Amino acid sequence: MTSLKLDDVYIGKTIKSLVELLLEFYIFPKTAQEMKASLLEKLSEGDYDKIENGFDLAEKITEDLQRLSNDKHLIFTFHESILPLKQYDLINDESLLLRLKLNNYGFERVERLPGNIGYMVINEFAYPEHAGKTAAHAMSFIADTDGLIIDLRKNYGGSSLMSAFIASYLLDGSPPVLLNDIYWRQYDMTQSIWSLPYVPGERFGAIKPVYILTSSNTGSCAEEFAYSLQAIQRVKVIGEKTAGKANAGSVHRVNDHFQAFIPNAYPINPITKGNWNGIGVIPDIEYPQSKSMVKAYQLLLEQLLEHLSSEPMEPERQFLIAEIEEILNND
Numbered sequence: 572m573t574s575l576k577l578d579d580v581y582i583g584k585t586i587k588s589l590v591e592l593l594l595e596f597y598i599f600p601k602t603a604q605e606m607k608a609s610l611l612e613k614l615s616e617g618d619y620d621k622i623e624n625g626f627d628l629a630e631k632i633t634e635d636l637q638r639l640s641n642d643k644h645l646i647f648t649f650h651e652s653i654l655p656l657k658q659y660d661l662i663n664d665e666s667l668l669l670r671l672k673l674n675n676y677g678f679e680r681v682e683r684l685p686g687n688i689g690y691m692v693i694n695e696f697a698y699p700e701h702a703g704k705t706a707a708h709a710m711s712f713i714a715d716t717d718g719l720i721i722d723l724r725k726n727y728g729g730s731s732l733m734s735a736f737i738a739s740y741l742l743d744g745s746p747p748v749l750l751n752d753i754y755w756r757q758y759d760m761t762q763s764i765w766s767l768p769y770v771p772g773e774r775f776g777a778i779k780p781v782y783i784l785t786s787s788n789t790g791s792c793a794e795e796f797a798y799s800l801q802a803i804q805r806v807k808v809i810g811e812k813t814a815g816k817a818n819a820g821s822v823h824r825v826n827d828h829f830q831a832f833i834p835n836a837y838p839i840n841p842i843t844k845g846n847w848n849g850i851g852v853i854p855d856i857e858y859p860q861s862k863s864m865v866k867a868y869q870l871l872l873e874q875l876l877e878h879l880s881s882e883p884m885e886p887e888r889q890f891l892i893a894e895i896e897e898i899l900n901n902d
Contacts, residue, residue: 575625575651575828582619582628585829586610589632589647592823596833597645598756606639625649625828641849643816644791646832653827662698671695676702677729680722681709686872686895689713689775690864692722696729696792699736703771706733710740711772717891718871719775722784724810724860728791731764731819738800739767743777750799752839753819761839780874781806782867785852786860790814795838797852802842809856809870810863817848872899 590607597603613619613635622628629649636645671677677695684690691709699706713719719741735750742748748766755762775781783797783806794813800806818834825831838846858866876895879888 577623577625577628579620582622583614585628585826586614586619586632588825589829589831592825592831592833596757596820596823596835597640598754598818598820598834598837599640600756602640606636609635609639625651629829642818642834643814643849644818644820644832644834647825648830648832650828650830654824654830656824658822658824662700668701671697671701676705677726678702678705678709681712683713683716684868686875686898687715687717687891688868688871688875689716689719690722690868691719692725693737693793694725695727696731696733696737696796698730699733702733703736706737707770707772710737710770710775714740714773714775716775717779717875719779719781720784720864720867720871721781721806722864723789723793723797724784724786724863726789726793728793728795728816731792731795734792734796734799735764735766736770738796738805739770740772740774741777741781741800741805742766742774744768744770744774748803749841750803751795752841753836754839755836757835777805780871782871783808783810784860784863784867785810785813785854787811787814787851789852790816794847794852798840798847801852801855802840807856807870808852808854809858809867810854810860811857812851812853813847815847815849815851817846869899869902 590610593603593606619628622631626649629647632647636647637643676697677693679694680692682690691713738750745768747768749763750766751764753762785797785808797808801808817838819836820832820834822830822832840846872895879892
């Protein structure tokens with residue numbers, strides 16, 4: 572339970588402050604007006620009067636906002652301790668940097684599986700200025716594998732720039748590929764996200780097969796990564812439909828104990844002309860997320876075996892055929 576006791580006056584001031592922030596920053600001004608009208612109507616009708624603690628109020632208002640906007644990134648939160656007047660630096664905050672370091676900048680696991688298949692678990696797309704070196708080492712490690720599985724089942728998102736950085740290893744350097752556009756209301760401008768003509772280390776390349784594993788928890792920038800590469804037919808997505816959180820934004824302080832994450836930008840994919848907001852990334856192969864790793868591995872091995880068996884190859888690769896056949900026969 573929270574020690575802060577709410578009353579009608581405090582709740583009213585909180586909601587009115589939130590409304591002003593929505594009008595100023597929310598990406599769709601018309602929707603912001605609709606949310607304002609609905610929140611103030613609910614306030615006048617006493618819908619929030621009986622709520623006694625901040626956590627319950629934040630949960631109820633978040634539900635109301637998301638129902639009106641169909642935007643799962645629009646979140647209202649309560650904090651027991653008094654919030655700082657100045658928002659911390661999202662890139663260079665010391666506690667953030669320590670957390671990233673202790674979590675290996677989101678790269679939980681990188682390995683070569685039998686059959687020369689690469690497997691990579693990425694749980695966060697950290698900013699490339701911090702995670703770029705780790706990402707380059709990870710991508711170089713699996714560069715010579717014949718197929719790749721990128722596991723995003725526990726990835727909640729992060730930086731679009733890191734998404735593009737990793738995607739660049741799965742493409743050729745030239746010509747660069749337009750992966751995504753992002754429209755920013757605050758600047759009234761569209762930012763284009765391209766693959767990089769140069770990356771440190773070794774590329775996996777644009778030819779060899781890649782599977783991306785998703786779950787219902789895969790969110791935000793992790794969805795952007797899967798969606799963008801799926802749209803250009805570079806990858807196959809296997810698993811579950813993702814969370815459907817597309818719009819980018821930032822945190823705004825409402826008062827001493829409440830803050831809101833308010834989206835102020837939305838992506839526009841250059842191929843589909845849309846995005847995954849409220850829809851999620853639809854897998855090419857729908858499969859229970861708990862079993863998708865095994866399925867993707869099997870499919871890659873079968874694909875690689877077919878390729879090796881149908882084309883002339885170096886004698887040294889005969890051992891790989893035998894290894895793959897043994898794995899598949901034992902399944």
